[in-house]
Amino acid sequence: MPDAFSRFVFEGAGVRGARVRLADAARAIVGAHPYPPALARALRELAACATLLAGSLKFDGTLIVQLAGDGPVRLVVVECTTALALRATAQWDEARVHALGDAATLHELAGGPGAARLAITLDPRTEGAMTQGIVALVAGSVSQLVEHYLTTSEQVASKLALEQAGGEVAGVLLQRLPGSTAQDEATWHEAGAALDAADMPVLGLAATSNAGLAALFPGRDLRVFRTVAPRAECSCSPARVEGALRIAGQQEIEAALAEQGRVEVVCEFCGRQYLFAPAEARALFAPQVGAPSTRH
Numbered sequence: 001m002p003d004a005f006s007r008f009v010f011e012g013a014g015v016r017g018a019r020v021r022l023a024d025a026a027r028a029i030v031g032a033h034p035y036p037p038a039l040a041r042a043l044r045e046l047a048a049c050a051t052l053l054a055g056s057l058k059f060d061g062t063l064i065v066q067l068a069g070d071g072p073v074r075l076v077v078v079e080c081t082t083a084l085a086l087r088a089t090a091q092w093d094e095a096r097v098h099a100l101g102d103a104a105t106l107h108e109l110a111g112g113p114g115a116a117r118l119a120i121t122l123d124p125r126t127e128g129a130m131t132q133g134i135v136a137l138v139a140g141s142v143s144q145l146v147e148h149y150l151t152t153s154e155q156v157a158s159k160l161a162l163e164q165a166g167g168e169v170a171g172v173l174l175q176r177l178p179g180s181t182a183q184d185e186a187t188w189h190e191a192g193a194a195l196d197a198a199d200m201p202v203l204g205l206a207a208t209s210n211a212g213l214a215a216l217f218p219g220r221d222l223r224v225f226r227t228v229a230p231r232a233e234c235s236c237s238p239a240r241v242e243g244a245l246r247i248a249g250q251q252e253i254e255a256a257l258a259e260q261g262r263v264e265v266v267c268e269f270c271g272r273q274y275l276f277a278p279a280e281a282r283a284l285f286a287p288q289v290g291a292p293s294t295r296h
Contacts (some may be wrong), residue, residue, distance in 0.1 A: 011221040014180030021207035028232035038104035044144040050080035066290035069116025072096035085233035090114040163200035170207040
């Protein structure tokens with residue numbers, strides 16, 4: 001299972017964790033558009049974070065991670081459902097991003113804390129209202145930024161490690177549960193120190209192997225829950241595109257037909273192309289058989 005997510009707990013201690021490895025999913029997300037290397041790196045890490053957070057929640061819906069700023073990368077959006085279906089997109093100034101080089105930091109890509117921000121939104125699938133937390137971009141890495149968000153916005157002490165190699169990303173998230181004891185404090189600091197010292201080979205093994213996880217936290221009794229496979233999956237569809245065209249209106253569709261001879265829609269997430277010949281596009285606005293009459 002190259003793509004994997006699971007939760008775990010430290011038995012007898014108020015510390016919980018989650019682990020993720022994105023291989024095929026990371027490549028599919030980054031391969032959907034010609035992302036510059038520095039932006040691709042940030043996208044992979046934000047996708048790993050979204051998976052860790054969505055998979056750890058008792059929630060039915062979609063978790064949306066949004067990074068917005070005034071830098072060369074204006075916007076990054078990563079969506080992860082609680083079934084761990086991922087998709088992502090970004091808006092960037094190609095010349096400015098390339099000028100920064102492949103090792104550009106998050107601050108350089110998105111802008112400083114005065115303008116850039118991280119927002120995490122929970123969008124329920126059925127009942128309930130959307131909720132959102134926002135923090136300024138005060139950290140230079142994705143892991144530090146998400147740690148800051150969880151500690152300040154969610155009031156949960158958290159440690160996060162992310163590493164990349166060969167187009168894959170691995171990550172481990174630790175969180176200290178509320179009301180923990182002094183003994184839990186010792187476990188928390190020991191586990192956090194082990195996570196700080198971990199490199200990609202260690203994190204990669206810990207993300208997919210129970211033996212690797214035990215090696216990351218030696219001497220600790222861990223209970224690991226069922227492993228599931230995250231996947232890159234876009235929610236776009238012909239029906240949704242047709243609905244969007246109807247909302248755009250017949251006048252705009254006719255303008256597109258006059259200019260291009262057809263209507264073309266490209267999904268900003270997965271890059272899938274939807275083409276409508278003139279007759280197909282105009283048929284979207286034809287009266288539907290069986291529809292109530294609008295005549296008086």
